[in-house]
Amino acid sequence: MAFIWHLTIVEMKDNLLVTGTVLKHKTSIDKQPKSILRNFWNVITSYQKKPYKTKLITLEMESKSFEIMTSKRGYFFEILPVKNLKDFRLYDHTHNELAIHQFHPVYFKNLETPIEVVSDIDDTVIHSHTASVLKRIYTLLFKRPKRRKKVLFSNSLLDFLDENQLRIFYLSKSESNLFGLITSIFRFNEIPNGALFLTPYLKFKSLFKPKKGNHKLRFLHQLLTNLPDKSFILIGDDTQKDIDIYTQVVHTFRPQISKVYIRQTGFSIDEIQTKKWEALKQTGIPCTYFQDEDDIDLEIESLKQLLNL
Template identity: 25%
Template structure:
């Protein structure tokens, strides 16, 4: 099925179509490549001085994009080529053999269509070989989100931007130490949707929190269901963590999350499936008063699970468990 047949129904409605690449990383043997195909939209760079109204309009523009299903994307790794098709949410994904270090970028191209501008893309390839790595959630783990209070979470997500969202104090220092200043890779596995990809990357850069591949939720969120952003099932996290454990079979992991979006349950499942490969699990307790009994119960059954209220407590745990060395 060609891109021409599938884009033809948008002719007259769309002026420009973009390939938006998200991931191009691997283990030296295979590369995971992922992105989506969307309608173009104008979005100015966020500023710290932007008020809530400007941020609200930016959120409306972000979620007004049209995702294009059943569109073919040509992925190039040097001389190696692969054609993949977007799913119902405009997402495409492929696992390809790594052609080697001489190839430093992946290219993503669409066929040309009369009457529509097409913007292709390239993405630098990341290759990871470390024996230790970190998997972290985002909302209420590094980013103050109030995920357990839907109204509060929604207002934060649309009224703030990458420069006005607040991290938990001390997170940058904590993650810099955990990754040994970037020596060990850091993967973010979150229930945020792909429309927030650029916002999250800008937030991490601005707050000097180590960057790493973002593995977000594939379900497309638009203006009709924007309130679902970051919600519903979180089982996709388990699937993505399993993929990372499989892709990096000789890597041991530190898992970091919070108690508000089923991270403890998901990380327990991973712990039991991959015995001996998890160095520690650190969980930020979102609501200590309601979850104190649950914290104690989990601590009794899983001595390597550490529940903390602050980043300072997390740092003390990491020091005691020698995670900084």
């Protein structure tokens, strides 16, 4: 039987963004291992599930239904011409109902506040060591969710934005295999809830040579295009391509970008990072290159003035 592993539905201005992953067999989503060995096993087995590939699933509501095709990795992404979704059901290609068991929220309403927040996860919200493939894999395998540490500056900033009822989107290059692990880390660290966008399912060997394309850019383009009346705060780090992506987004959607935050992950900034940071600053958008020990209270006061909060 098919099984919804991850589902995120976001209200836009005039439509809905629907994305997620379908697997072939039901499996436990809530990953709260009691030992390092169990954590190791949970992560390894999450790369051995079989995706529900190239099959039609159907989203039904009171007056409409939509057919959505999954990819060869069981992944789906659709923009549907519906303003809001009240009661709905999902069915597989044989019209068996797909149960939704995830603990993380599924549906994210369009809030009245004029500002939205987009944040990376790995090394922006939680320490993940993505600059090194081996360190990242070691952290995934041997660090239980309750042992994973959050980035204090970023989380204090997100807490403030969440308290002011700004909707948060978490946009990560992490693969859908890790949905249960990531949401467990969020609960242990009391990280504010938000729509969770992950890349398609991977096989374990792909961890060493991941090919994830322009996933972040694609989602950002959809969010900003379909929320033209909103402005955005972008939060990322300097370990992967966040600075490049955010600079490109600023050039394309400049009137919609209120501020960009980049976390400095190392003790120093090298020549490449410096050039990328200068390119971002030259866009003229307010931006902050922060370190973990920076004064968050001072930054929040500055942000209040910028956003009139």
